[in-house]
Amino acid sequence: MDKNQKPIELIASWDTLQRIFIRPEDEASRKTLLKYMEQILFGLHDFLNTNVGVTEEISLKELTRDFKNTLINKDPEKKLTDVITDIIDKIAPKAVNVASPYFIGHMTSAMPFFMVHLKTIITALNQNVNKLETSKILSVIEKQILAKIHRLIFNKKENFYHKHVQSIDTSLGAFTTGGTTANLTALWVARNKLFSPYQDFEGIENEGIAKTMQTFSLDRLVVLVQERAHFSLKKTGGLLGIGNKNIIPIPVDSKHKINLKELEKAIKELSNNKKTKIAAVVGIAGTTETGLVDPLNDMAQICKENSLFFHVDAAWGGPVLLSEKYSHLLKGIANADSVTIDCHKQFYMPMTSGMIYFKDPLSMDQIAYHSNYVNRPGSVDIGIKTLEGSREANSLILDSALKIMGSRGYALLIDHGIKTAKEFAKEIKKRKIFEIITEPELNILTYRIVPPDLKSKLKKVSKDQKEKIENLINDINIKVQRKQREQGKSFVSRTRFKISKYDRIESVVLRCVIMSPMTDINILKEILDEQEDILTRLDIKI
Ligand SMILES: Cc1ncc(COP(=O)(O)O)c(C=O)c1O
Incomplete structure (x- = not known):
């Protein structure tokens, strides 16, 4: 903006409010709205593709510094276009890029991109499937998809589904x-x-x-x-x-x-x-x-x-x-x-x-x-x-996704996750400093870091000394997991449980959930390399 140019004053008024609610009537306003949608779809999409890392390096303390204003402003602060730009430029980079193939710590991952379109449709229609009067066909679609998944699980006879798919009593x-x-x-x-x-x-x-x-x-x-x-x-x-x-x-x-x-x-x-x-x-x-x-x-x-x-x-x-x-x-x-x-x-x-x-x-x-x-x-x-009262029509998303991908498309994703998790387990077992804790049956596995000298000590020592070493191993795993998270390139999570019922203390284990189709064995090797590198730089006092 020109230095001498005065910023346009934004004032809440009935006229501007009307414009927010009324659908675009002219070509100019249609174009503006399309531009906004483009900004969302491609601004965010580009962010998700280019920011391979998991999150920008910023502490929670620094983050919260700018979010301490507890007053609601009377007049508008920003125009929609500026709000969207701010979200894309300033908020998204500080969010967690769960779509990254290096984000393998939780049960949240990249989605097929059409999910954004489908979710937008759900929002635009704004149906409430709590009741027929606010959803009509969406209630009918919901009953049909419920019957399809019921059939997948329980596999009852054709006449059972014929009777119940749209029944008002069941x-x-x-x-x-x-x-x-x-x-x-x-x-x-x-x-x-x-x-x-x-x-x-x-x-x-x-x-x-x-x-x-x-x-x-x-x-x-x-x-x-x-x-x-x-x-x-x-x-x-x-x-x-x-x-x-x-x-x-x-x-x-x-x-x-x-x-x-x-x-x-x-x-x-x-x-x-x-x-x-x-x-x-x-x-x-x-x-x-x-x-x-x-x-x-x-x-x-x-x-x-x-x-x-x-x-x-x-x-x-x-x-x-x-x-x-x-x-x-x-x-x-x-x-x-x-x-x-x-x-x-x-x-x-x-x-x-x-x-x-x-x-x-x-x-x-x-x-x-x-x-x-x-x-x-x-x-x-x-x-x-x-249990829920008002509800959005998520069934339409599942129904559409199954139409777009078919059960085979989903099966490919499931098969990839399980196959890759098994490959990952093999790689973990090959490396000396790691120990696999739970082998993957589906696409989740747990392992931990046990430096070789500690591993051999564990075999020789008394119960009390063993506990001391186990605590040290826990500490190492917490530190490596934390450091990797802070470095912001990749993310595995951690949890703790007793590895065997004979253990006296719970062990800290690293947990991986492999669900993104972009996560492959090479990426997983890089994640292990990074953990090995962090370990070599840790100051461990044995
Ligand atoms: C096995 C299992 N059950 C239930 C839940 C709870 O699901 P939600 O977080 O969708 O409420 C989770 C979430 O991780 C889960 O893994």
């Missing part, structure tokens, strides 16, 4: 905001099924937990799940009045999957106590930390024998069902009563979207709510049986 599942709310919905249904209305008792949903426990002479309600379950299940325990300490952690076996013997033992012990009821058993298809799949078939059998509700948290692993090569890893999922799958994970959809499915199309009656102005009894409103 529900095969629901879209949710994510895995957390999907798991919550599943256990909400499980709890209510266990205490449904009976004679004078109106059901737990009406009566509440205190009256229910009193009526059935109980003092404890529990859910059984392996110790590495996602913490959303604990939240569910809190929200449903079960108590999060009653989400009972079953130990894992030497393969880091639920220990079936321990599960059976726990079921037996808990069932012998007449004051305790088991609301559900949960199996994990792709644990958050290791990506491993519980033995779902065996778990289903155990649940059947004990008449227990069986939920499978396949938030991560669900889409593996699309892969002809690997779907067998989820064998037994069809015997679950309910299944969680996230869309914003391996369906490569934008934040935030998940799904919950029930084998029995009447299950969701357990959580039906009506009101006078919408969701009236007998209406087709999907919102009658969902």
